[in-house]
Amino acid sequence: MKKELYQFQYYRVNDRAALSKEDFDLLDAAYKAAEQAYAPYSNFKVGAAARLVNGVVVLGSNQENASYPVGSCAERVLLGNAAVQFPNVAIDTLAITYLLADRKSDRPVSPCGMCRQALSEFESRVDHSMRLLLAGEQGDVLVLDNAKDLLPFVFQSQHLF
Ligand code: THU
Numbered sequence: 001m002k003k004e005l006y007q008f009q010y011y012r013v014n015d016r017a018a019l020s021k022e023d024f025d026l027l028d029a030a031y032k033a034a035e036q037a038y039a040p041y042s043n044f045k046v047g048a049a050a051r052l053v054n055g056v057v058v059l060g061s062n063q064e065n066a067s068y069p070v071g072s073c074a075e076r077v078l079l080g081n082a083a084v085q086f087p088n089v090a091i092d093t094l095a096i097t098y099l100l101a102d103r104k105s106d107r108p109v110s111p112c113g114m115c116r117q118a119l120s121e122f123e124s125r126v127d128h129s130m131r132l133l134l135a136g137e138q139g140d141v142l143v144l145d146n147a148k149d150l151l152p153f154v155f156q157s158q159h160l161f
Helices: 021-035 076-086 112-125
Strands: 012-013 042-053 055-061 091-100 131-134 143-145
Touching: 021 042, 021 055, 021 091, 021 131, 042 076, 055 076, 076 091, 076 112, 091 112
Parallel strands: 091 131
Antiparallel strands: 012 143, 042 055, 042 091, 131 143
């Protein structure tokens, strides 16, 4: 028996002025997307903005439903939009953030497990890693080099065959 270690590195940005203008603007687009979220049940409005490798920015926000499990997270709404509008075009950077009803969000958003799975497969299908910017309205921003890092032992197509 052998104990193994899984680890990854990421950046913690505590001064947003240190972000590049491209990243800062992408985060701003994610806030605007969050404002358009349909989240009357959770009041947790999530916005995502992806800069594709062709420079185009694609948006997503969470879309809830009175039948709760029917709702979709912002990240997966975005991935669907990107895949339909720009088939096979990779995402360079994906910014994700959220708005709360009663106060300013101040912790980096943490994508759910289902979205980690979807983000990871998107990277595989276009054979390109996507940087992630995870933010609240204030506080630290986390910058990851790729989405796969968030899901160790991800289930992949190879496991099916
Ligand atoms: N949600 C997202 O859209 N993305 C995340 O990364 C976390 C959670 C949504 C799902 C649901 O509409 C609401 O936030 C509360 O869970």
